[in-house]
Amino acid sequence: MRTLETELGGGRYYGGEALGYVDVALAPFTAWFLTYERFGGFSVAAECPALAAWxxxxxxxxxxxxxxxxxxxxxxxxxxxxxKHFGLDG
Structure with a gap:
């Protein structure tokens, strides 16, 4: 996630000021941020504020x-x- 934040730089989107192919390719992963946070015990916004804002x-x-x-x-x-289905949680 930090690598993605670094690549974003100061731009609004990965291609600059407009939504582009890279943004469209990466956007689906944002739906998983909450899951990463809850299972990983961290905050995306705290660790990678530019990525969270994006x-x-x-x-x-x-x-x-x-x-x-x-x-x-x-x-x-x-x-x-x-x-639960795969028996990973009690």
């Missing part, structure tokens, strides 16, 4: 991106269900 911007400013991504809580609940 993720929020992708959802807020691009209706097509927001409409295509699952809600982070749904992803977390799905992962919890899979962990």
């Amino acid at each position: 993720a929020a911007r992708c959802r807020a400013e691009n209706a097509c991106v927001a409409a295509s991504l699952p809600e982070p809580e749904y992803v977390y609940q799905f992962v919890c269900g899979m962990r």
